[in-house]
Amino acid sequence: MSELILDAPEPQEEEMAVGTAVSDDPVARAAALLKERFPDAVSDDPREGYSGLMVDVDKLVEVATALRDDFGFNYLSSVTGVDLLSENKLEAVYHTYSLDQGGDALVLHVQVDRDNPSIPSLVPVWPGADFQEREAWDLIGIHFAGHPDLRRILTWDGFNGHPLRKDWKEPFFEEEKKPFGSRWPDGGVFRAEEKNPFGKNVQYPAGWQPTGNEYDVETDMYLPGETHVVDPGTGIKTDKVTVNIGPQHPSTHGVFRMVVVLDGETVVDLKPVMGYLHRNHEKIGERNTFIQNIPYTDRLDYLSSMSNNHGYVLAVEKLFGMEVTERAEWLRILMVELTRICNHLWALGFLLNDLGALQTPMLYFYLERELILDFFEATAGSRMMCNYMRFGGVAYDLPDDVRGTPTLQFLEELIYGNLPRVLDQGDQLITGNEIVRSRCIGVGVLSREDAIAYSTAGPVLRASGVQYDVRRANPYSFYPHLDFDIPVRFNGDVMDRYDIRMEEMRQSLRILQQVLPHIKATTGQKINSDKPQYALRAPRAGEAYGRVENPKGELGYYITARRREGNPDRYHVRAPSFINLTPLGKMCQGHKVADIVVILGSIDIVLGEVDR
């Protein structure tokens, strides 16, 4: 296997390939065809370091429809906005993929005037744009004309301003860029509260007086419309009941809220309400230096911090054109696949908890998860927030021992012994269980067409019959050299999502078994580049989009930077949990209240990533 690595192609793909590359690249082909069909509306992005196409705002819907129907780019992965303050423009960025052909993203850029930022909504073309456009409206203030329900999503109605605009300042605003002058090099520390007139992290618009109108800002969540249903046979009217589940509810997996309209016990409509854990990841990220963002990515999907690190360092390495040492790549795969098992054990434990198998399966799964966490703690110093990866490598080599056992022996026992055992045990006790099957089969069905249209990713997409995994479709790291299958199921129900996760853990074990010999063989080799990480500056201006197959789905980081800058200019996270929630309402319709909890559990959300 080690000879194979030497012939391996560069793990990083050249971002600039789009537009100039040979025509067998699906992205280049589609871009050329699009330019041919819409000569006036579509052109190459002229800016330095940008790939993709610049699309005229009036033709956006037509271009998107053609892209979806005629060129096979049927999957809208990410929608975000960028504030170009110096040019007085706002930009929307769309990443589209072809699920059948795989490969890189075809990126569409749409620019509008900052004073009147209106862009036609793509929800009619891709329903998966729904939440993402709402987020762009909320945080950047791009108005998506024709969006069915353009409300704020992460902040609340009545919030003052659009916080991700470059001229919007937080209450504790200190400086545009880090490191702050007060902290470095002199290390002067003060409490931000002392400088704020209210002693708290708040600010109000100039001259604002509390009126009383702000008391019921959230009541519009209660859905309007028909208040009763009529039984067709008897003509009896039944009132619909609106029930509010969350944000504090034991089965919402965090601070998540669902407004459910019920007819008796049957769900008529469901709307997710989020933002209860919105922690300004992107605003903070645009102020941080590149390296300072790594620990923040840990806290996105806090169950799989290693995967989050991986996506971020991939994006920055793409931007910087950095190379990763061989041992570091193997270590990364080792960590990421262990994280996947860790995450799926947690997800299945909680899914069973939601099904009513209170705690027992969960406790069994967590015993093995703790072993993985022990390994992470010994290696990275922390159980959950590992902060392990660095640009061009990883932070630390493997430790000599994990809780007294030599590391490699510990890993072998884990990978060949404990983890397969717990999977077999779980399979044996749960997969065939009658109650589990009757609660899961046929519940929360998401059809293949809907799964694609709603931009779902990860196990949710694969359970609906789409065999799409970023590790295979757009390979990164050393995944092309590894032998593993992409599990796929075709019914799109809760049982299939459960099956996919079980199967993925087995595939991860297969990968880990192949990685271990390489870890042994590369012992003592370099794990990091020689460049000091804190002094990194972008060698070129431009954009980069790094994506990995997170346990939850496609995790993407969109980063733009200016030349010689030490901070990202725009930093956006394409969060799989967030986008996988888009079809939740549709999946729950017609099911009972108790099924909502199970369906939500089968999507496997983590609120840190949903709300960022």
Next chain:
Amino acid sequence: MTKQIGVDSPDMVVPQELQNNVWITNIAKILDPVYNWGRRNSVWPMVFGLACCAIEMICTAASRYDLARFGMEVFRATPRQSDLMIISGTVTKKMVPTIVRLYNQMPEPRYVLAMGACASGGGPFKEGYSVVDGIDKFLPVDVYVPGCPPTPQALINGLIALQEKIDQQSIATVPWYGKGDPTADGVVPIPVLGPDLVDMRQLDIIRQQAAKVEATAAAGPETEAATE
């Protein structure tokens, strides 16, 4: 007429021959150990996960660290049945009205444990626009546990510190049995969401600041004219 002497007064003299048979005390001293022993070993936390720290809280309750050793494994989903609110994660402005409402719904005796850097003071997200810089701006916190996130061992350490705090309380002095119960009328006012989070206790300061802004705005053109 002999002077009335309280039983717990130091002036109370017990005859030599009775000293082995008499134990001078009051009702609180008898009941406190029993009462506190019962409370400290059955602190029921609320099922209330906010963010990353909630995962470590669940791990603490799960098989390996086993909170049942301290009688704390009974996580209640309703505030009405719980004694302890573990603020396990970042408190955001959108969430804090709910948290305060839940705290107000908890019956006394009630305790608050701020788990992790975010709950204690905003943590790494403090500079952000939608994060409350510490739950102690709204609720009285009994124990702070440092860490990001605190390990299960750290959380257990914090819970033991809470037990020690409970041990030192006396039914004679705890506020919630007294006549002038400060918490009865001192229910924390629920903050509301306006253009930013509005703490109802700060309405005066907010109005003063608004008046100041208006005053400078009104004075602004004049002073400019004066300088010209």
